[in-house]
Amino acid sequence: MIVKLNHVCLTYQAPDGEIEALRDLSFGIAEGEFVSLVGPSGCGKSTLLSIIAGIERPSSGTVLLDGEDILSPSPRIGYMPQKDQLFPWRTIWGNVLLGPELRRQNSPARRDHVRGLLERYGLAEFAGKTPDQLSGGMRQRCALIRTMALDPDLLLLDEPFSALDYQTRLAVSADIYGIIRSEHKTALLVTHDISEAISLSDRIVVLSRRPGRIKAVHTLDSLRGLPPMERRDHDDFRLYFNDLWKELDLNV
Amino acid sequence: MSEQNNRGLQPVPSAGRLRWLRERRRTRWAVQSLRFVLLAGFFILWELAARRGWIDAFIFSSPCRIWQTLFSLAGSGDLWLHTGTSVLETVAGFTLGTLTGILIATLLWWSPFLARVLDPYLVVLNSLPKTALGPIFIVWMGAGAGSIIAMTLAISIVVTILDMHHGFGSTDPEKIRLMRTLGADRMQIFLKLVLPANFTTMVNALKVNVGLSWVGVIMGEFLVSKAGLGYLIVYGSQVFQMDLVMTTVLILAAAAALMYQCILWLEKALKKYMGVTI
Numbered sequence: 001m002i003v004k005l006n007h008v009c010l011t012y013q014a015p016d017g018e019i020e021a022l023r024d025l026s027f028g029i030a031e032g033e034f035v036s037l038v039g040p041s042g043c044g045k046s047t048l049l050s051i052i053a054g055i056e057r058p059s060s061g062t063v064l065l066d067g068e069d070i071l072s073p074s075p076r077i078g079y080m081p082q083k084d085q086l087f088p089w090r091t092i093w094g095n096v097l098l099g100p101e102l103r104r105q106n107s108p109a110r111r112d113h114v115r116g117l118l119e120r121y122g123l124a125e126f127a128g129k130t131p132d133q134l135s136g137g138m139r140q141r142c143a144l145i146r147t148m149a150l151d152p153d154l155l156l157l158d159e160p161f162s163a164l165d166y167q168t169r170l171a172v173s174a175d176i177y178g179i180i181r182s183e184h185k186t187a188l189l190v191t192h193d194i195s196e197a198i199s200l201s202d203r204i205v206v207l208s209r210r211p212g213r214i215k216a217v218h219t220l221d222s223l224r225g226l227p228p229m230e231r232r233d234h235d236d237f238r239l240y241f242n243d244l245w246k247e248l249d250l251n252v
Numbered sequence: 253m254s255e256q257n258n259r260g261l262q263p264v265p266s267a268g269r270l271r272w273l274r275e276r277r278r279t280r281w282a283v284q285s286l287r288f289v290l291l292a293g294f295f296i297l298w299e300l301a302a303r304r305g306w307i308d309a310f311i312f313s314s315p316c317r318i319w320q321t322l323f324s325l326a327g328s329g330d331l332w333l334h335t336g337t338s339v340l341e342t343v344a345g346f347t348l349g350t351l352t353g354i355l356i357a358t359l360l361w362w363s364p365f366l367a368r369v370l371d372p373y374l375v376v377l378n379s380l381p382k383t384a385l386g387p388i389f390i391v392w393m394g395a396g397a398g399s400i401i402a403m404t405l406a407i408s409i410v411v412t413i414l415d416m417h418h419g420f421g422s423t424d425p426e427k428i429r430l431m432r433t434l435g436a437d438r439m440q441i442f443l444k445l446v447l448p449a450n451f452t453t454m455v456n457a458l459k460v461n462v463g464l465s466w467v468g469v470i471m472g473e474f475l476v477s478k479a480g481l482g483y484l485i486v487y488g489s490q491v492f493q494m495d496l497v498m499t500t501v502l503i504l505a506a507a508a509a510l511m512y513q514c515i516l517w518l519e520k521a522l523k524k525y526m527g528v529t530i
Contacts, residue, residue: 053433072435079433081426089448089526102436102444156433 001028002154002186003052008061010047020211021047025061027205027214029154029186034177036189036197039207039215040248045190048212049156052188053079065154075103078152083163084143086131092118092142093127099149110149117145121179136164137172144176148183155180157189161196173200174228194244198237199228206247216247313498321499331503338469338481339507341397345404346465350458352405353412360413361420361446362438378414382406382468386475395476403475404468408461415460419453420446448526455519462515466508481507 010022021044029035037045050056052063054073063070065077078099086095096114100106118124121141131139140160147155160176161169177200180187191197197204202224206216222236231237265273295315301307302314309317325331360367385406389399423446431441473482481504488496 050429055429055432073433075435077433079430081430083426085424085427085430087427087445087448089451098444099434102431102434102440 002031002066003188004028004064004067005052006062006064008048008051008058008063010044010051010056011059022051022058023211023213025212025214027217029188031153031186032184034180034187034189034200034202036191036201036204037207038191038194038197038204038244038248039212040209041192043207043210044212045192045207046158049079049158049188049190052154053077053156074152075099075105075150076152077154077156078147078150079156080143080147080158080160082159084131084139084160086139086142086146088131091128091130092123092134095131096142096146096149098146103150105150113151114145114149117148121145136168137175140164140172140176141179144179148185153186155185155187157187159191160189162191162193169196170229177228194241194248195232195237198223198240198244199231204240204244206244218243310492311494313494317495318499318502321495322503325499334479334481334484334500335503335507337397337477337479338473338504339511341400341404341469341472341480342462342465342511345401345468346408346461348401349405349408349465350412350461353409353457353461354416354454356409356413357416357420358442360417361442367417374410374414377410382410383471386471389472390476397477399476400469400472400480403472404465407468407471408464411464412457412461415457416450416453419450423449451522451526455515455522458515458518459512462512463508466504466511470504 005025005027008022008025009020011018011020013019025048037048039045047056051058052070054070054077057071065074070077086092087098090098096118097106097111100110100114115124115127118127123138123141123145126134126138131142134142143160144155157176161173164172173196189197189200198220202220204218204220205214206218207213208215218240220236220240223231223234223240226234298312299315302309302312302317322331325334360370382403386399386403389402389406393399393402427445427449428441431445436444469480470482470485473480474486477483481500484500485497485504488494488500
């Protein structure tokens with residue numbers, strides 16, 4: 001287990017009372033695994049990512065990275081936000097080097113590593129361009145490379161495809177999945193899109209409405225290792241979808 | 253991707269494109285010439301009215317009399333003295349007001365607690381007509397450039413603080429979250445995210461402050477001073493030399509417009525320096 005959550009609870013204070021966001025969450029992520037967190041909006045999925053990213057502390061319980069408490073943001077954990085959040089006043093090169101710059105690890109070796117990532121994923125020729133000169137899919141790749149610049153072991157993906165239109169989302173999520181697999185990274189994806197979760201993950205953790213609790217855990221054995229697009233055509237896809245659909249219990 | 257950026261750079265333009273380009277040139281030319289005609293017509297009509305006796309040239313002056321006044325002012329060296337004095341005071345007040353304003357806005361961003369404490373005072377100071385403080389500055393700092401610059405500072409600083417603080421506060425929280433996960437401290441978040449993200453807010457503050465600084469300087473010169481364009485206007489009206497008043501107002505318009513243009517150049521240079529159009 002690279003990450004282990006033990007009885008994580010989070011309650012925060014608001015003017016009109018206490019809000020219990022997360023209740024007694026325990027689960028782990030193994031090295032190389034791709035895990036998705038699904039749940040209705042407002043169930044605390046993003047808050048949980050903030051806790052694992054080290055920018056928020058749980059009210060009780062522990063979050064361990066290789067057995068050590070996560071108390072502050074660690075370079076071993078990379079976070080990919082909603083939308084790409086590339087800075088329009090920086091070039092692509094300036095954007096992907098943001099992490100090393102902030103951690104004062106902007107060494108030639110680090111720059112070579114990042115340049116290698118840009119080359120491997122077809123962005124080297126765009127290094128001098130600004131984000132608005134790139135397509136949505138390429139911007140997502142840049143955002144992923146920015147996340148991987150410090151060579152983290154665990155990637156936290158916070159609904160990174162939600163701002164894209166449907167067709168682009170399919171293509172980009174398959175693309176990002178391929179990069180994560182070929183770089184041998186462990187990933188935790190937060191999404192409200194069930195089919196996206198099934199097409200990408202090894203395991204799916206379903207959260208309940210607030211306060212967020214673990215409602216079910218699905219291991220997608222029959223789909224394991226298949227690329228996202230093939231999974232969507234697989235016979236079992238619909239079965240998993242129906243199970244998850246019922247569990248999500250969306251009252252419209 | 254890159255084809256999109258070569259908008260309309262075809263080797264052989266189509267007939268439709270040529271027509272569109274001709275149309276656009278024609279409109280531009282029409283706008284330019286109409287602007288010129290409007291200005292020239294205004295001055296010609298003014299001169300004509302003065303010569304024909306429709307208006308009293310002693311009170312309303314006339315373009316020819318303004319032209320003569322301008323020449324005598326330039327000849328005696330008074331033009332440069334008064335214009336230079338006012339421009340220097342404006343630049344000093346503008347720079348001081350903008351820089352101090354941005355600095356205080358930064359402190360308020362840094363400490364939301366301080367911002368909450370000071371909020372009602374800023375609201376009151378913002379609604380207070382700053383010209384009311386003029387006499388106080390004169391008593392404190394004497395009748396001179398110091399009071400005038402203080403006046404200019406008072407006029408531009410509060411609005412700068414409010415605008416910049418609001419801009420800093422509206423920085424995308426998702427981007428701040430990203431910075432924090434990358435291990436950024438507060439200083440890095442400010443320098444690498446909040447400040448560049450508010451480039452436009454800053455340029456707008458500069459533009460507003462140029463105008464406000466001129467108001468401060470002219471008001472200040474009305475109250476005290478022995479030199480400056482504001483002084484010339486007051487002096488001219490007191491001795492009933494309307495030629496001098498009108499001439500000074502025109503010089504003032506030219507100086508203020510030129511200074512505004514300088515800000516536009518500065519904006520362009522800064523954008524180029526940062527390498528990005530925001």
